[in-house]
Each structure stands twice: as C-alpha cells, then as structure tokens.
Amino acid sequence: MRILLIASAALLLASLAVAQPQHGLNLMPMPSSVQPGVGQLPVDRSFSVAITGFRDATLERGVHRFVAELSRQTGMFLKQKPADSAHPALLIHTVHGSERVQRLGEDESYELVINESGAKLTAPSPLGILHGLQTFLQLVGTTANGFAVPVVTIKDQPRFAWRGLLIDVGRHFIPLDVLKRNLDGMAAVKMNVLHWHLYDNEGFRVESKRFPKLQEAGSDGLYYTQDEIRDFVAYAHDRGIRVVPEFEMPGHSRSLFAGYPELASGPGPYTVEPGGADAVMDPTRGKTYKFIDKFIEEMAKLFPDDYFHIGGDEVNGHQWDANPKIQAFIHAHGMKNNQDLQAYFNQRLQKILSKHHKIMMGWDEVLHPDLPKTVVVQSWRGQQSLATAAQQGYSSLLSFGYYLDLMWPASRHYAVDPISGAAASLNPEEKSRIIGGEACMWSEWITPENIDSRIWPRNAAIAERLWSPPEVQDPGSMYTRLGELSWRLEWLGLTHRSSMISALHRLAGTDDIIALRTLAEVVEPVKDYARMNSLKTAWDFRGPLNRLVDTVRPESDQARHFRDSLQAYIGSGYTDRAAEGEIRTLLAAWRDNDARLHPLLEQSFLLHELAPLSEDLSTLGVAGLLALDYLDKSAPSPESWRAQQLALLERAKTPKADLLLMVVAPLQQLIEASAGQKQKP
Ligand code: ACM
Numbered sequence: 001m002r003i004l005l006i007a008s009a010a011l012l013l014a015s016l017a018v019a020q021p022q023h024g025l026n027l028m029p030m031p032s033s034v035q036p037g038v039g040q041l042p043v044d045r046s047f048s049v050a051i052t053g054f055r056d057a058t059l060e061r062g063v064h065r066f067v068a069e070l071s072r073q074t075g076m077f078l079k080q081k082p083a084d085s086a087h088p089a090l091l092i093h094t095v096h097g098s099e100r101v102q103r104l105g106e107d108e109s110y111e112l113v114i115n116e117s118g119a120k121l122t123a124p125s126p127l128g129i130l131h132g133l134q135t136f137l138q139l140v141g142t143t144a145n146g147f148a149v150p151v152v153t154i155k156d157q158p159r160f161a162w163r164g165l166l167i168d169v170g171r172h173f174i175p176l177d178v179l180k181r182n183l184d185g186m187a188a189v190k191m192n193v194l195h196w197h198l199y200d201n202e203g204f205r206v207e208s209k210r211f212p213k214l215q216e217a218g219s220d221g222l223y224y225t226q227d228e229i230r231d232f233v234a235y236a237h238d239r240g241i242r243v244v245p246e247f248e249m250p251g252h253s254r255s256l257f258a259g260y261p262e263l264a265s266g267p268g269p270y271t272v273e274p275g276g277a278d279a280v281m282d283p284t285r286g287k288t289y290k291f292i293d294k295f296i297e298e299m300a301k302l303f304p305d306d307y308f309h310i311g312g313d314e315v316n317g318h319q320w321d322a323n324p325k326i327q328a329f330i331h332a333h334g335m336k337n338n339q340d341l342q343a344y345f346n347q348r349l350q351k352i353l354s355k356h357h358k359i360m361m362g363w364d365e366v367l368h369p370d371l372p373k374t375v376v377v378q379s380w381r382g383q384q385s386l387a388t389a390a391q392q393g394y395s396s397l398l399s400f401g402y403y404l405d406l407m408w409p410a411s412r413h414y415a416v417d418p419i420s421g422a423a424a425s426l427n428p429e430e431k432s433r434i435i436g437g438e439a440c441m442w443s444e445w446i447t448p449e450n451i452d453s454r455i456w457p458r459n460a461a462i463a464e465r466l467w468s469p470p471e472v473q474d475p476g477s478m479y480t481r482l483g484e485l486s487w488r489l490e491w492l493g494l495t496h497r498s499s500m501i502s503a504l505h506r507l508a509g510t511d512d513i514i515a516l517r518t519l520a521e522v523v524e525p526v527k528d529y530a531r532m533n534s535l536k537t538a539w540d541f542r543g544p545l546n547r548l549v550d551t552v553r554p555e556s557d558q559a560r561h562f563r564d565s566l567q568a569y570i571g572s573g574y575t576d577r578a579a580e581g582e583i584r585t586l587l588a589a590w591r592d593n594d595a596r597l598h599p600l601l602e603q604s605f606l607l608h609e610l611a612p613l614s615e616d617l618s619t620l621g622v623a624g625l626l627a628l629d630y631l632d633k634s635a636p637s638p639e640s641w642r643a644q645q646l647a648l649l650e651r652a653k654t655p656k657a658d659l660l661l662m663v664v665a666p667l668q669q670l671i672e673a674s675a676g677q678k679q680k681p
Helices: 002-016 057-074 126-139 176-188 215-219 224-238 254-259 286-303 320-322 323-331 338-355 386-389 410-414 421-425 451-455 458-467 475-491 499-508 514-520 559-573 578-604 608-630 639-653 666-675
Strands: 033-042 050-055 090-094 111-114 117-123 141-143 146-157 162-168 193-197 242-246 307-308 359-363 378-379 395-398 435-442 523-525 659-661
Touching: 033 111, 050 057, 057 090, 057 126, 057 224, 057 421, 057 475, 090 126, 111 126, 126 146, 126 176, 126 475, 162 176, 162 386, 162 451, 162 458, 176 193, 176 224, 176 451, 176 458, 176 475, 193 435, 215 254, 224 242, 224 286, 242 307, 286 307, 286 338, 307 421, 320 323, 320 338, 338 359, 378 386, 386 395, 386 421, 410 458, 410 475, 435 451, 435 458, 451 499, 499 514, 514 578, 514 608, 559 578, 559 666, 578 608, 608 639, 608 659, 608 666, 639 659, 639 666
Parallel strands: 050 090, 090 117, 162 193, 162 435, 193 242, 307 359, 359 378, 378 395, 395 435
Antiparallel strands: 033 146, 111 117, 111 146, 141 146, 523 659
C-alpha cells in the first residue's frame, strides 16, 4: 500500500512537472501531458503494428514510414506488413479521416499509452497519429537488454495551430531533395506549415506555363517544374504539413520584371543580377491586375492550401515617387501617400485571391484598416504589430524573434513567446487570433550544403515554443533534449552536424582537419545583419559561399559547454575539480592549436583569413590557464597582468573573417575572478 501511495504521489508530481520535466524523457517538443510509469516495452525483431478503426492511404504510408524509420533507428529489419494479430506491439486506432487538403486548426491531438505488454496510439484523425508516431520514435532508447520504450501515458495536442518554417529559395535555389529532408525534420518536431518563399529579386523559382518568361528570364535556370511542385506538396501532405506559397507583391519582385518589365513602376531594364532593390509593381494600371489574376489562377491550382502569401514587405516607394503618372494617380484618388497606394493594391489583390478561393496573407506592412479582416498578418518587424493586428480583428502569426538567418542561439529564439510583450495584455478573444508563428530561413548566405545546419537543431526549439504548453521554458532542459534530438535528426538524412566535416576537408584540401576543427568548434558566424552590412557591393549575395563562416554552426555547443563548466567551477567556489579539469583540457588544446593549424592556413587560399582568429584562440588559452593557476594557488593575479589580458580579450572580441570567438566572454569572467580570493561555495 505504501509503495502504491508513493508511486501514485510520484506520478502526480511528475504529471504536474511538465513545465520543468522531471521524467527525463528526451521528448521534443514536450507533450502537454506526460505521466511516466514503471518498466518498459521491448522493441525487438518481433515488433509489429496493427491499425484499427479508420484507415486510408495517408495513414498507411505514415505507418509504413514509421516502421522503416524504426528499422533504420535500430538496425533491425522489422516487418512492414501491418499485423493482424490480436496483440501487436503497437495498436493504432483512428476515428475518422483528415481533410483532403489539410486545414488550419484541424484536430492534431493524440494519446499514446505504453505499458509492458503493448502500446496503443489513438487519435481523432491520421494527423494526430503521425504526431504520436514521432513521439514513439523519440521514446525508443538503447538499454542494457535491447531497444525499448518506457511505460508512459502521453496526452498531447498543439498550443498553436500554425507552426511553420519559411524557406527562401529565391536568393539561392534549394533542390527538392534538400527541402524534402527538411520536411522530414519538420514532421519530427511536429511543425505543420512550410512557407515556401518562391521568388525574390534574385530569382523566380516556379514554372509558369501561362507566363514562361517568369522562370526563363527570372532565374538562372534553377526552378521547380509544376510536376515537381505537385509531388512536393503531396510529400508534405503525407507528413501533415501544409505548403503555403509566397509570391512577393508589389516589391521584392525584380526577377518577375526580368521577363515582364511592363509590370514595373520604373523603366528598367530588369535582370536578376544584383542592383535595383527598388523595383516595384505599378499598382495604377489595369494590366498589372490582369496579369496577377491570370498568374494567381494558375498558382492557386498548383498550391491547394487555403492560404496564399503575397509578401507586401519593404516597399520603399522610390519608383512610385519617381513616376509622375503614379503620383498623379495617388492625388486623383485622394490618397495621402505610398502606404495608401499599397493598401489600394492590396485590396484589389485580396479580391483576386478571394475569387480564386484563397485567403490572403502578408507581412506586417500590409496592416491597414481598409483591408478585410480575413487577411492574415505575419509580424516580422516587432511583436507590437502582432498585438495590433489581433486587436484590430486580424489573425496574426509571429516571425519576429524566429529569424534563423540572424544566427542567434536556440535559447534566444526559445525565449520568444507569441503571447508575450504587447500581446500579453490582449483580452482572450484577441489572444485567440494569434494563430502561431514561423521560423524564417532567409537564404542570402545559404547553400544546399549548409542550409540544414542553419535550420537545425535550432528550429526544434521554435517548434517546441509553438507546440508545447507555455510553462515549458527551462533552457537547460531544452538544450539537453535538443542535443539528443539533433543526432536523431541526422538519422532522417539531415546533415546539420555532418556537413561541416566535409566542408572543412574542402577548405583545407587535405585529410587532417583536426586543428581546423578545433577552431571551427568555438566560433560562430557574426550575428544579426552584420554580414549584410559589410558587403562591399550592395545586396550581392552570389557568393562564392565557401569560407569558414559558411560552414561553422550558428551556435557553438563547445562554447556553451565551456561556459557551463566555468559556471560550475566558479559556483563551487573554485573547488569543483571535474569542472576545472574540463576547462584546463580545453584551454590547453586551444593554446597549442595555433602551432598545429598555422601550416594549413598557409596552404589553402580559403584559410588565410583565419590566421588572426587562430592566434587569438591560442592567446586566450594561455591567459585562461594562467588565471586558473592563480586561483589554484589562492594568489590574486596582479592587476597589471589582468589589465593586459583584458586588453587582449577586447581585441579577440572583434569579428574576424565574419566570425566570432565564442569563448571570450567566459574567459573574461575567469580572468576577472582571478583577482579575488577563493570563495566558499
Ligand atoms: C522580411 O524579412 N522582409 C519579411
């Protein structure tokens, strides 16, 4: 009885503790309710799956992929054929089908009950089953006796209905196989919208049969055929992911004018070559709307989703200002300015979309009281516009704070909640208009080789923010689970961890990359728009993108671990020997690295620029070891020495080769700490 009481108390505590999970299950995103039990269900070669209730081809393909994935994950050749035995290892029960074209707000919930004799996954529709199967895969672990899943009861549903990832294929074309593996990654973390940014000034990426000069003049030959797009949309649908296309209007559309210059507000000529970011459609001419109508008619059939994104961002109006006819139109229609003209354009656009049965979405610049409330507003310039849109009656979603191209750490994205800031004080009805958010992968600095590492694993932290209860906030727990998820994602074919290794070989032109890797592991690309701002030629993103900055990860795990070890060491009053040992090992490796790396840096033209960075790392290693020696001897470091080291640190803070050394800040802390006596913990 006592044991029962203790067990049920433990279960109660564990189920309350979803906010800071105590159960130790490496699930990401964290389900809304997890009740751990005792024991486990073996996953061995006899593992079988049976389906009861509703079934359709989407569900069957989902189960097929699940078994294939489990086979790959375990190296066992599991039976693909659904079991009809009365006692399958996993029983799947679905009540009804999903919509043929997946809809925003469909029920995605599921319940997964695992006990020692079998597991049962139930959901109203296949959408929930797909999510539950991903949870099951994350639960499979290696034990002393074989593979197993723990006994557990999980009840789960998303917090937000719109959990998206934007991928920009305009600036740099991304092949479909790369996009497909990213869809697999999205499905693994329960994201359900791919926002496909299909063209921008630098390239138009969709085959139009009606207006073939769009892809012919508007791209470098790299675009998706309509057959490929249909196949891709079906691939996404199979994984519970909606594909929302974005066709930028009226700005960001130079590539469109390469084939159809008559749509632009200025004389041109237009090409996809750099220059001319002012290019914008002429909203005053009937011809423009005729073109848009025919174009949207064609694209609306190709992209079955209810939603259609029209961009609408960053119209600087220079071409409108410079065109007397457009200015005359503004005055004749009683408009005050270019914003009013864009609102007029958006109103006409919205009517065309509505005629083709699409709901219009736009970036937050489209927000204007003249627009119907059906329009969805995507906030990117700040969180205020999200709240304002919701207050005014528009559905809105958040991307500000989720820009993966800014190279922020996962923890910073993770801390951004759609219902925070200005949105926190909205009333419940207004809050309910905030339908979710989207991570954004803008592709100015992206190649097919590095894109996975720019999206993953950080995107999983955003996926959790959008799926899990708002109380799930602990960054320590997030990083632990992200670490586990990260290598599981590579099993799906993503290359966010492995791509750096092959790229380092190319940079070095040789087999021995140990010293180069030591440097690569502690640097990160410069943040925010620093790289953009340092461009010598404005808005030329053609590359080549083959430098160290193009391959190192946006977030250095090693620098984070170093910071954690240092915190543990300082927090222990300098008595934590294990932490000190780890710190010393790293510092010594950094100290000695420059001598090993230097010959390589001279051999490869791609590496010359790294010499000052490599020297800085060695200098930091020396300084850190001396600081530790002072602390070990309980002898305060001399002030003049500290001043000298802090000056070196200042130098090391400056970006070099568009890279930042991520161990400078913790070392500064160590050097400053060496001034004082040992403290008691
Ligand atoms: C944007 O980043 N211009 C939407």
